Amino acid sequence: MVVNVCKHCQRQYIANTKGFCCSRCKDIDSMRFEQIKAYLKHYPNSSAFQLADALNMTAYTVLKYVEEGSLVFGKGTFERL
Numbered sequence: 114m115v116v117n118v119c120k121h122c123q124r125q126y127i128a129n130t131k132g133f134c135c136s137r138c139k140d141i142d143s144m145r146f147e148q149i150k151a152y153l154k155h156y157p158n159s160s161a162f163q164l165a166d167a168l169n170m171t172a173y174t175v176l177k178y179v180e181e182g183s184l185v186f187g188k189g190t191f192e193r194l
Contacts, residue, residue: 120177133181146183149175153184 114127121138134142148168153159161172161179178184 120174133177145170145174146178149178149184 114129115131116125117128117132117135118125119135119138120133121141122135124135124137126132126135145168149164152164152167156163156167159167161175164170164175165172175184
């Protein structure tokens with residue numbers, strides 16, 4: 114068992130593996146990821162700040178998807194804050 118901290122609500126939860134969001138925030142996580150994916154499909158060279166501004170979320174939230182490996186880039190780099 115592993116104690117994880119949800120990236121959305123910051124609550125601790127116990128799971129069998131390393132995770133990034135609790136079961137309560139799974140829908141929020143899926144919705145945000147789909148928004149990011151759709152935005153990047155239309156604007157593929159966007160920065161974390163552009164994504165955050167356009168989708169009304171923080172750049173930190175966008176970069177968390179990069180850290181966990183959900184967003185992968187074919188060309189270029191994604192700058193850190």
